Amino acid sequence: MKYRFSLILAIFLLVVIPIFVTGFFSMQTADKALQLTALQAGVSLSPNDMQVQRLRENVIYLLIIGTVVSITGAGIFVSELAGSVQTIQRGLDDLGHNLVTTIKPMHGVMGEISASINRMASRLREAQTHRDALLVNSPNGIITVDASGKIVLFNPAAAFLTGIEQTAALSLNYLQAGFSESLQTLIHTLLQQEETVRAKETLYTRPDGTSIAMAVTGSRLFDMQNRLIGVLLVMIDLREKRLLEEQVLRASRLAALGELASGVAHEIRNPLTAVKGYTQLLDEELPAGDEKHEYTSVIEKEVWRLDRLVQELLAFARPAASRFQPVDLNAAIDETLVLIDNRALREHIELIRDFGEHIVVEADREQIKQILLNLLLNAIQAITEQGTIYLSTRRYDEEAIVRIIDSGTGIMPEHMGELFNPFFTTKEQGTGLGLAIVHQLVELHHGHIQVRSAPERGAAFEIHLPLRQNG
Template sequence: MQLSWFLLFRVVVITLFLGGAIFYQLGWRSVQAQPAVDYLFLLVAFSYGQALVSAAVLRKIQRFKVFTQMQIVWDLFFVTCLIYLSGGIESLFSFLYILVIISSALLLSRRDALLVASAASILYGAILDLQYFELLPLLEGVPFPAQIDAGTVFFAIFVNVIAFFLTALLSGALSERLRRSEQALERRQIDYEELENLNRTLLANINSGLLIINPQGRIRSLNAAGCKITGYALEDVYDRDVREVFPSMEVYDGEFRLVSRGEGQLMDRFGNLHIVGYDATYLRDRDEQVLGLLVTFQDLSHVKEMEERLKRTDRLAAVGRLASGMAHEIRNPLASISGSVQMLMEAPSVSDDDKRLMRIVVREADRLSVLLTDFLHYARPNLPRLEKVDVAALLDELAQLLMADGRFSAIEIHKDYQGAVWVEVDRQQFRQALWNLVINGAEAMGGRGVLYLGARAEGRIWVEDSGPGIGDDLRQKIFEPFFTTKDSGTGLGLAMVHAIVTAHGGDIELHQGRQGGAKFVIRLAL
């Protein structure tokens, strides 16, 4: 790039000074000066030719230093010829050597500039010495003074040589400082580029949303994580009021509000509700002037769900431990009551009406005993004996049992799995959990509807019904023991499912089905 500008600058100098010399010779000198003009025209032609050749081969040059040195040598020759053709000691163009010295300092080094200054001093001194001793060949039409004295020659050489070397020293020092400054600037630019790339990478890959607001409360930036959480692209929210887009984030009410560990609800672009935690702090420049507000926010929905599941698990565990002890205490007197009533029924003096009432007592006592047995299995489940089980075959078996039950003959079963799906579970426990889900879904539809059974190799199994679904107000209670919405239900079915899945190290979630019903999804850790 510097060589290109150098060649262009040289053409401009040639045009200005040689053109000026030619016009001077033609306009102010006599017609006898025509031969000198011809020599100047010839020098212009050589100079333009050399510039064109240099420009043509510049892109193919690999050794730029040698090429630059050749250009400097040509410039010295050119200036020497111009001084010779314009009168030697009377020439006004000796200062062009200074331009050549400055060019060498900029393109090469300080040492090269001193060498060029030495060469310019030798060439200029040689012309004046040869002219003084009348040994300089004279060309026809070139004006030379008839006679010059030694003092004039010495003074001209002394002044110009001093100027040449001072120029070389000053321009060399300045060019060295310029190079160091350029190198430092280049390193700083590289540092800034690396920092910019690092910042861009961090902003693109950080999991937290970043929102920048200007002093007028307008959104100026939203990173990729923020776009993913909110569903908005930067173009959708750019320059919009933050109170309009994110009303739950109380970070601006005409002026900035600093927030630490704030929490609120955020409705994304698709209408989904997220619980977000956010912080807001000032965005400042290097002079500590406030440029805007930086808001960082995270989607806490999954964290809140995990907290609720943990609380529910702890609550169920506590209830289970308490109820387990109570079940034992109830079961023993219940057995005594049942046994005593059965003995009374065998007495000959008991009437038929009394026997009918006693049979009701025994039947209800047996039902309570079964309920207590189920509850004890829930409260103190056995450790799973893991084995490889084909869940697809297990679901097929449960579907056949359901279809064989006359109560559910109007239920249509859709299977969403192909081939075997192997998981490591306790076959009996997991069969019980799936059966509870299947019966729960069939009863929720009132014996009529569509039941979807699905399984995937990554340990995801689901049972979905087309029933009325489960309301948001009941979602937190469905896995609690003895909670039921059915008239004849015990409220232990889903509680046992939750306990079995948890014992297997898995998780069960409730989603809305494709037809509005309940979809229970079991996720097992593989």
């Protein structure tokens, strides 16, 4: 606006006013010249003739001034139009590289055009933000490859599933990115043949040698002219699905095993009662000092061990119905620790408590203590010399978490998958039912248990319990 006003003022000062001044003096000079010419010719000019002549001259000067002003105005308009067009062009070029760019506000039609472009850029930014958020937060791996085989898109989930760093894969050819042979074959097939691969389950081997179960769907990408522009791969992590399948299968096995164990336990208990009774009777009838007392003692000890096994079998096969009520979790742990304090002291094991603030859960108090006692006894048995057992409680959202971490010998990797299976044990005198019962009781409380361990580096058991059983 300032530029336009300055230019118009300059035109009036440098062009229009000089033309008016020059015209005024020119008209005076022209009048005198006409009068002189008329006198020499002996002709007398009337006032009307003089006015007509002046009117002609004024029209000519007005035409000159109008032409100059029109040309100048047109120049100003064209100059401003060209500047606005250049501003919009530069803004569009910048938008091609950075959607954050905005075109400065303008007036008139060009202002409306620039405002429309800014609104379009804003919508594109929103769409790009949503797309980026979708790609980053998607639990599924997403890979796109262009028609030449170059990786164009590779989201974090794809990096995790394939075991290939995201920044290392982008812009590389799919044959150079380190994909497994099966994935390379799939991409090659999609680029060369007109077909779509639907959710093909596979065990994918990563570059580090580890494997992960996933389903891969592949499809071809086309532009508006129906020309092939690339390939899209969607990879779905199947670990949770496989875990659920294993849990269902395990639950079915345990249910069948529980029924069998219940029947066997009842059948064993009656003969055991008879053996125990007759052994005690024989022991009483033997004379003092008879070496057969040692035999009856061994028989009685083994009968007690079998009876304990039967009791555990019954507890596993038909656990008592849970009686849920508000339980102070920290107090329940303290009550359980009283039972093992002396043993831990004798074996030079330090018990470290790290309890959170008052945590109350809906649970069966005795079953919670049974869970804790079994885990704590396992932890003590895992520590061959002096060591520590760390116990902590925390509340996260709507669940309580209990951690029991020992500094013992740890668990071998090949045993991790069998820990909670009935009758699996690595102890000479173990029954293999302790952890199975723990797992069962935790599930009865609608919770779950996690284990982390490494040989000679101890074990960590983490129990998750809901605060309320009704959700």
